[in-house]
Amino acid sequence: EDKVVQSPLSLVVHEGDTVTLNCSYEVTNFRSLLWYKQEKKAPTFLFMLTSSGIEKKSGRLSSILDKKELFSILNITATQTGDSAIYLCAVEYQGAQKLVFGQGTRLTINP
Amino acid sequence: EPEVTQTPSHQVTQMGQEVILRCVPISNHLYFYWYRQILGQKVEFLVSFYNNEISEKSEIFDDQFSVERPDGSNFTLKIRSTKLEDSAMYFCASRTDRVNSPLHFGNGTRLTVT
Structure with missing residues (x-):
């Protein structure tokens, strides 16, 4: 059965931290x-990754895929309260x- | 920026009633989808629709459910004889092509069955 697992399920950090x-x-x-980022309602698209090892970047967000180890990471630098989602x-x-x-991972950015 | 629009934003219905959830996908998109998210659970695939027919459906999408594209812009999900467990957020999504484009989601319709 196809399975997708995210971690952590919940994360609370201070503004300015990297996650x-x-x-x-x-x-x-x-x-x-x-x-995708889901704030109140619609999931909004962030990145689409198809190739291993190629980082995709948009402002403070970046993501990379490892097809050998079957995982991806999403990085957010200099977090802001608006990143809470x-x-x-x-x-x-x-x-x-x-x-x-x-x-999903529930991210909370505290001021 | 074009977006997927869904109406209504919230629908309350009694068990056993029929509901129709409406969506207007982005205009140049060709593939249309319905997903649902029960409170506190994962987003789940219901059905995909292309070229005026269902291209894939999940086990959840049984005879109680149907989809239709009645004209060139609307895409609807009908739920016949609603059950309590149908209460969820229903998302419509669309994409330009199947392979290289992401899904764009609408804001959802929160369905509450009482």
């Missing part, structure tokens, strides 16, 4: 891994239409 969120997967015929990891595999989601 690393983890996502591991057990998916056969992997196609891509996606990161649930971060979702999802995996898509070949021959299927669906995304398989992890349970």
